[in-house]
Amino acid sequence: MLRNSQRFRIRGVKTNIPFLLNVLEHKQFLSGVVDTYFIDENPQLFQFNPSQNRAQKLLNYLGQCMVNGPMTPFATDIPPSEIQPTVPELPIDVETGLHAKAPPPGWRDILKQDGPTAFAKKVREHNGLLLMDTTFRDAHQSLLATRVRTYDLKKIAPYASHKFHNLYSMENWGGATYDVAMRFLHECPWERLQELRKRVPNVPFQMLLRGANAVGYTNYPDNVVYKFCDLAVKNGMDIFRVFDSLNYLPNIIVGMEAVGKAGGVIEAAISYTGDVSNPSLEKYNLKYYTDLADELVKAGTHVLCIKDMAGVLKPRAAKLLITALRDRHPDIPIHVHTHDTAGAGVASMLACAEAGADIVDVAVDSMSGLTSQPSMGAVVSSVANTELDTGIDLHDVTEYSSYWEQTRNLYGPFECCKTLKSGNSDVYDNQIPGGQYTNLQFQAFSLGLAEQFEEVKKRYCEANLLLGDIPKVTPSSKVVGDMAQFMVQNKLNTAQVEDRAEDLSLPVSVIEYFQGFLGEPPGGYPEPLRSKILGDKPRVNGRPVASLQPVDFDKIKEELIEKHGKRIRDVDVLSSALYPSVTDDFLQFRETYGPVDTLDTTLFLAGPKMAQEVQVDIEKGKTLSIKVLAVGDLNKNGQREVFFELNGQLRSVMIKDEVASKELHFHPKALKGVKGSVGSPMPGTVIDIKVKDGEKVEKGAPLLVISAMKMEMVVNAPCSGIVQKVSVEKNMKIEGEDLLLEIEPIPE
Incomplete structure (x- = not known):
């Protein structure tokens, strides 16, 4: 009766079905102990949740795609593949002859049983090289502008859980994935974490935490960082790589303390820049890194990380740096992260391993190289049958890679390889982080600078020096990128910026950097440029958020409920604390268009074709069969009626044609040479x-x-x-x- 009532639909009039559903789900009613006062004593039976109406909302989304084109902007003209990836089969249980349900034990079992400190100790005692797989996060951030959806991650997750149970970790969260999920993929980042955790119970999950920035681009009050880490651990996160974009120690320590209090593994990271093998580069020398490592170990990190976000750690420099750190801290696990932009990533990671690093970052072969991480298969094969053997089977890597090769084709519109066809050694000069490279390209495309990207890269070097030669990783890399594109957009060189600094309308990120909102850069700010840019604008001394008032989460929840209804969770509240307008837009989008995360990726990106019939599983046991029948003519209101067949029944939605309904309007240009x-x-x-x-x-x-x-x-x-x-x-x-x-x- 409950199931039938839930599925029964009567449109156009109100019914008593919501009341009946409340009765049929009430514990007292189900117990059979009720009397004639049951309704009087339970007024909540008349408190009805609004109908989700998910099917109609999805038709609205598909109709929008049919009439107005993709709702996630494409950056290239490469179309998404129509071929759905083939998921490799799970291993067979020898005793039952069936697919194995439970994956083998992994490092997460040790972590859950013994805690972070003992976990780190066993990692250090482990014989052989351990790997972190970045395919679920940094690899697609670097190659595909972070656009890979949970839909495709969920399909391959069980295979990874069974075949790669001996990974140190899988990086699948944090960094840009948090806001991009809401902004462009229209899905909740917390639901991604929850869904992946169900499918991978044995391998530790790892995320990127920007210290006092959490997963944002600015500093937040401490209670936001603490709340974030607490909820992240409760939702399945294990290891937190904590860093600060300027290596500003007070910001890193805030993140470390928040992770420690939440019960996570603290992996404090040093952002690497410069070249320790070049004696002429004195600012970021060996002493700079070993001194910083001393402070992080003293602050209580479980694991020490070198974060080479641009892929500029050369093999010789890797050997020098890791040897120095290993000699100084023999009991602390060392984890090294890099990108393969120049093509030397595998060589550098092997040099790190031979010098004493315990863990290195790799991505599966078909998602490796270029601005991504070094190849998993190449590293696995290079150390096979040596004392550094990873214990990973190359055949399993090949099957895993095959799935990702097909999946990557789905995201053709976001491929960085449209312009980046091979390794670029110019990264040793411009030091553009791998994770920023594609986003910088898309930003240039948006600003009309697509044909001037080489010029943007050159200006990136100049902008970095203008800002004081700083480590470049989110959000400091955003400051450098914004400055570089501003210089190209306005045809400015270094000398012109320095001469005209007082009169330029610089990007907000640049002004806030000079004000001190990111923390203090190594070596201080460049003068007199800082004073010329800021004038009488306020400056921040010390830790930027020290004076910020704690966020009132209860107040945020009240405001969200008022705007979006009662279905507001703690994770929504935290998302709003981090990204207020992005979260509002996401919640409104979900209310308007329903669970678009259940659509397959080609359908989500490009919409359906005429007469195409598709199956959409919106929940377990509930499948929608959708077929597009026709798109109507433009009516006097600028709308088109899109006709569908939904589970055999005719349905239609009215969609405003955004292009046809626009009035022809030419916006005037500013008069050149006229000051006002x-x-x-x-x-x-x-x-x-x-x-x-x-x-x-x-x-x-x-x-x-x-x-x-x-x-x-x-x-x-x-x-x-x-x-x-x-x-x-x-x-x-x-x-x-x-x-x-x-x-x-x-x-x-």
Whole structure:
């Protein structure tokens, strides 16, 4: 009766079905101990959850794709593959002859049984080289702009659990995956963690934690970092690689303490830059790294990590650095991370292993190389039958790689290999992190700089030196990237930036870096550039969040419930604390379009084809059969009716045709050479307007804020005067040099 009531649909009128469902699920009713006062004593029987109506919402999503094109913007014209990947079979249990249900014990069993300290000790005592597989996170962040969906990760996870049970860890969370999941994949990052944990109970999960930045791009109050780590451990996370983009020790220690309190394994990381094998480079020498390692060990790290985010750790430098660290800290496990941008990643990791590193990072072969990690198969084969043998079967790596080779084809629209066809040794000069490379390309594409990407890379070197030669990893790498693209967009070189610093409307990230919002960079800030950029803007001394008030999670939850209804979880509250507007947009998207994460990837990205029949499993035992029948003509309201067959029944949705319904409108451009005619420095979206018509403004005052692909820029007044007319509105999309507003200058 319950099942039939749940599946019964009557549309157009209210029914008593929600009441009956509450009765049929009530514990007292199910016990059979009820009387005529049952309804009077249980008024909550009349509190109904709104219908999820998931099928209709999914039709809305598919209709949008049919009429207006992909809802996740593509960065290239490579189409997603229509061939679904083949999942390799799980091993057969010898006794039963059936697929083995439980995977073999792994390092997570040791961690759960003995705790983080004993776990680290056994890792150090282990004979042979241990591997972390980055395929589930950093590999696709580096090659595919972090766009791989939980849908495809879930399918291969059980195979990895059975065949690679002896991995040190699987990296599958943190870094950019958190916000990208909500922004572009329209899925909850916490649900990804939960779903993968169900399928991989034996291998430790590892994530990237940006110290006091948690998984964001700015510093948060300490209680947000502590709450995040606590929920992460409760939802299945084990090992936290904690780093700070500037190697600013106070920020790293906040993350370490939060992880320790939550019960996770602390893997404190040093962000590597420069070249310790080059004696002429004195800033980041061997002493710099060993001194920092001493501080992290003293602060209580379980594992020490070298995070070579750009792949600039050469084999000789690797041998020097790891030998020095091993001699200094013989009892601490050492874990090394790199990228293979220059093509020397395998050689560097082998050098690290031979010098005493316990764990190195690899990605499965078909997701390795270029800006990703070194090849798993190459490392496994290189140390086979030696004292560093990983214990991993190359045949299993091959099958695993085959799945990912097919899966990668699904994400063709996000391939960095459209422009990056081979290893690039110029990374030793520009030091662009592997995880940033594709995002930097997409950002350049968004800003209209796709043809000038080589110029962006050159300016990246200059921007780094302008900022003081800093370690480059999120969010400091974003600062350098924003500055580089700003210089290309505005045709500026280093000397021009230094000369005109007071008058430039620099990206928000650059200004906040100089204000001290990321912490203090090694060697301090470059002067007089800092003073010229900041003028009388406030500066932060010491740890940036020391003065921030704790976040009120109860208040956030109340606000979310008011906006999005009662189905708000603790993880939603935390997501909102980290990314308020992104979380709002995600929750609204899910309410409008339903569980789009249940669609296969080709369908999710490109939508269905006419007359194509697809099966969608929205939950266990509930499958939707959907077929597109027709797309109607444009009506007087600018809409098209899209007709579907849903489980044999005719359904239709009305979709606004965004292109056809737009009025032809040419936005005026700013007048060149006219001081009060303020144009947009880049294409993007107006996200905030700080002035209104008739308002008096001073030179340098903020006028409005523009955003494009996570890059925000404040446009400042070029002169003092009266705002004559604001020519844009909030949320308006604009092109470069579009007129933003006009100011009547006041004579100086």
